[in-house]
Amino acid sequence: MTISIPDDILHQFAPADQVLDIRLCKFGHINGTYVIRTRSPEGERQFVLQRINHHVFRDPETLMSNIMRVTTFLRQKIMQEGGDPERETLTLIPTREGRLYLTTPDGDYWRGYRFIEGARSYMQAERPEQLYQAARAFGRFLRRLDDFPAEELHETIPDFHHTPKRFQALMQAVEADPLNRAHEVRDLIALAQARVDKLGWIADALKRGELPQRVTHNDTKFNNVLIDDVTGEGVCVVDLDTVMPGTSLYDFGDFVNTATSTGAEDERDLARVNLNLDFFEAIARGFLHETRDALTSLEKEWLPLSGWLITFELAMRFLTDHINGDRYFRIHRPNHNLDRARSKFKLAAEMEAHQDDMARIVARYC
Numbered sequence: 392m393t394i395s396i397p398d399d400i401l402h403q404f405a406p407a408d409q410v411l412d413i414r415l416c417k418f419g420h421i422n423g424t425y426v427i428r429t430r431s432p433e434g435e436r437q438f439v440l441q442r443i444n445h446h447v448f449r450d451p452e453t454l455m456s457n458i459m460r461v462t463t464f465l466r467q468k469i470m471q472e473g474g475d476p477e478r479e480t481l482t483l484i485p486t487r488e489g490r491l492y493l494t495t496p497d498g499d500y501w502r503g504y505r506f507i508e509g510a511r512s513y514m515q516a517e518r519p520e521q522l523y524q525a526a527r528a529f530g531r532f533l534r535r536l537d538d539f540p541a542e543e544l545h546e547t548i549p550d551f552h553h554t555p556k557r558f559q560a561l562m563q564a565v566e567a568d569p570l571n572r573a574h575e576v577r578d579l580i581a582l583a584q585a586r587v588d589k590l591g592w593i594a595d596a597l598k599r600g601e602l603p604q605r606v607t608h609n610d611t612k613f614n615n616v617l618i619d620d621v622t623g624e625g626v627c628v629v630d631l632d633t634v635m636p637g638t639s640l641y642d643f644g645d646f647v648n649t650a651t652s653t654g655a656e657d658e659r660d661l662a663r664v665n666l667n668l669d670f671f672e673a674i675a676r677g678f679l680h681e682t683r684d685a686l687t688s689l690e691k692e693w694l695p696l697s698g699w700l701i702t703f704e705l706a707m708r709f710l711t712d713h714i715n716g717d718r719y720f721r722i723h724r725p726n727h728n729l730d731r732a733r734s735k736f737k738l739a740a741e742m743e744a745h746q747d748d749m750a751r752i753v754a755r756y757c
């Protein structure tokens with residue numbers, strides 16, 4: 392399929408006559424990501440062009456200001472540590488007019504990033520070592536932002552990981568039931584209702600000030616880390632739209648959620664969806680390698696359960712979107728969000744059954 396992007400958009404980031412080809416990157420569920428290859432007198436190069444989903448991110452301007460501040464801060468930190476700021480953090484490419492992003496007359500928002508060469512992301516891990524490296528990258532991201540004033544960042548999606556509010560949103564969807572889908576998913580709704588008392592512990596502890604507020608990534612999916620082709624290290628954390636105040640438990644929990652299943656996120660054969668404890672161990676080892684000295688004892692104590700909570704939360708989010716008519720997550724087939732929800736509820740059940748194993752593993756690396 393030939394992809395075309397209007398010249399007036401491309402032109403803001405590269406002269407249109409230098410564009411060799413455009414590839415669509417299919418990894419994400421939210422934004423539209425394209426890799427543009429160009430040829431100029433200086434040679435061939437690539438850059439990333441992204442259309443920000445402004446239905447999901449309602450205030451792109453403050454979002455972009457978060458990203459600018461965080462990447463500038465990271466660049467300094469990386470240089471102090473003797474690292475390579477061109478590869479270890481994202482770099483925004485300003486528009487020809489010197490802006491951080493482009494707004495089109497139809498109300499779309501576009502931004503450019505330097506392409507990080509010699510690295511790529513993967514949908515699913517093949518070996519525990521890859522997860523160890525990716526977990527280290529997310530842990531390093533958290534550690535490097537330890538002294539960034541979290542309260543100065545905007546909340547790009549309010550209450551993003553507020554699990555009880557995610558439950559309420561599910562109940563509202565069931566109540567409204569615009570496509571008459573709720574009766575087909577009664578079993579899943581009942582699963583969520585049966586655990587309503589177990590959903591608030593992180594939100595409540597944050598409110599009471601028992602957990603430190605940190606700058607967190609909040610979307611720590613395995614494919615949001617670029618893995619170096621040669622060294623295998625997690626070289627750069629990408630997808631910074633949800634970087635905002637949060638807790639380390641969101642980032643650890645979400646990574647466990649996206650990376651420990653033996654099946655795909657949308658696997659229909661639930662017999663294939665089990666918890667891979669070797670993968671979990673690699674994640675705990677990598678994350679704690681970077682964050683052990685920074686985390687409080689309560690954060691460490693709750694790490695094992697955070698995986699369950701964020702998995703359960705995502706299961707409810709997929710189910711909510713299915714009932715609402717697939718308005719949030721991009722789908723590629725009918726009932727896609729329902730398949731994702733079933734797979735996530737199964738993974739969460741596996742985590743419930745293996746809590747003791749997970750706690751034993753985390754304790755080994757604390």
Ligand code: ADP
Nearest residue numbers: 418419420421422424504505506507512614630
């Ligand atoms: P989404 O919000 O849709 O998930 P991402 O920002 O995660 O979008 O981008 C989608 C994919 O594009 C990433 O998983 C990664 O593989 C790739 N990617 C993003 N930014 C870069 C970059 N600067 N260099 C190389 N690859 C990138």
Ligand code: GN1
Nearest residue numbers: 418419420421422610612630633705
């Ligand atoms: C979305 O954008 P992407 O694909 O990296 C979602 C995450 C979910 C994830 C599930 C902003 O992430 O919260 O965990 O899908 N991002 C947003 O695959 O909602």
Ligand code: MG
Nearest residue numbers: 419614615630
């Ligand atoms: Mg992504």
